[in-house]
Amino acid sequence: MSQTPQRITPRIFKGTRDFLPAAMIPREDILETIRGAFHRYGFAPLQTPAFEYLEILTGKSGGEADKLIYNLAYKGGDELALHYDLTVPLARVVAQYPDQLPLPFRRYQIQPVWRADRPQLRQGRFREFVQCDADIVGVDSTLADAEIIALTAGVLADLGFGSDQRRFVILVNDRRLLSALTAWAGLDPQTELAKVCRCLDKYDKVGRDGVEAEFDRERVPAEAVHRLLRLFDLGEAAGGAAAAEKLAALGRYAAELRPALDELAALFAALEALGVPDERWSFTPWLARGLDYYTGPIFESVLPAKPHIGSLTGGGRYDGLVGRFAKRDLPATGTTIGIDRIFAAMEQLGMITERPSRTRVLVADFGPETRSASLRLAAELRRAGIDTEVYLEEAKLGKQFKYADRLNIPLVALIGPEEAAAGTVDLKRLADGRQVSVAAEDSVDEVRNLLAG
RNA sequence: GUGGGAGUAGCUCAGUUGGUUAGAGCACCUGGUUGUGGCCCAGGAGGCCGUGGGUUCAAAUCCCAUCUUCCACCCCA
Known part of the structure; x- marks a missing residue:
């Protein structure tokens, strides 16, 4: 072994991670669960490049997201970047292959994305992370939105979220409602909607007074603020009948809210018919979400017991995005x-239970004389579908x-000299120390038996 | 991008008012046991005390700078 003059420090870029087997195995299981739900809801897989032309990826949501895009150095004169999300690549694909994708197009996509923001492990926030997207392109019916929400509820339930500390809620709102509210408050949605959204969205963190202070700081007129704050008079968020009551109450505020409220009523009805339990979702009229390309229903799921983690899932309707790449615009959610x-x-x-290996059986080695017998056993177990x-x-x-x-x-x-001579195999179960000796031809059955017990 | 903590063994950390050769637990290797894991016992390996400068007879310890990292905010998955 020669001496290395300069050792390279093994390290990885901040916000990226290695997944060692003990963590990767449960991670694979989670992905399998999600994939299963995507299939059950009839979504088809798609994969797109990790990097694309910069001009495709930028300009989606104003400057905010653009700043977080990792640009790649110039390659042969082309400006490239790592994709920031999977929604923009989907919009490009839909515009690029109109003849090959029958509408409505339901696609799922599981790939890493990259964002140049400040990582925070405890909040589950990274620079490289995997998104599992499910989208429906080509339908403007709220039925599509309802399907997405039902899928989300299904996935989270499949993963074991549900009650007590694990309780999750999918918050639901509609950008059209927020827009109508802004207009009703006497502000111009064209210019003021983003600001209104930003302030309202803080409610869960800073409360009603905090939101009022925020509006004040943004110099929103008191009369408008008074109207906007009435949202919080509707009480805590809830699904089902409570959501319907809230819609009715909002309807009494102003007639111009009606169209948006009707859309939401249709969405809620579909949720019920699709079997999404009331306690799994909540009509939260102050939910706004950051990205400003949303045009209809918006939704995100949170864990009330773990507020610092933020949202586990997030999405909404974005009817204007495909139009950036195609003559014909297409609705999408x-x-x-x-x-x-x-x-x-x-x-x-x-x-999470850490698992360093998926192996079910280890065949021990006793040296050259018995080695082929051991290898033959391993081969037989593998043919039987047992991870060995x-x-x-x-x-x-x-x-x-x-x-x-x-x-x-x-x-x-174990096949040592004694077992080889007798034509037997010794099997030991480590959990309880039970050890049995069986004829070689019965080993597969006995392995199954011991693994089951 | 704004604000606040922390950097000592692979990991989690201790290290007294500056004072001999910088420690513990876990993990790792070897042996106790040449056909049996966990528990136990003995031994071993592993450190530019983040980096650079300064003060001092003497710095892991005090001062300055710098880098890294964690937390909170913003925003998001």
């Missing part, structure tokens, strides 16, 4: 399911057992 947020939340709620690994060198049995123990491998199979 969808959500992002943030697996990294979800993983962080599940970790903090004790829902062989120890790859002759070593003390203690060391081999310790290896199995460290990796949480439940069973060790």
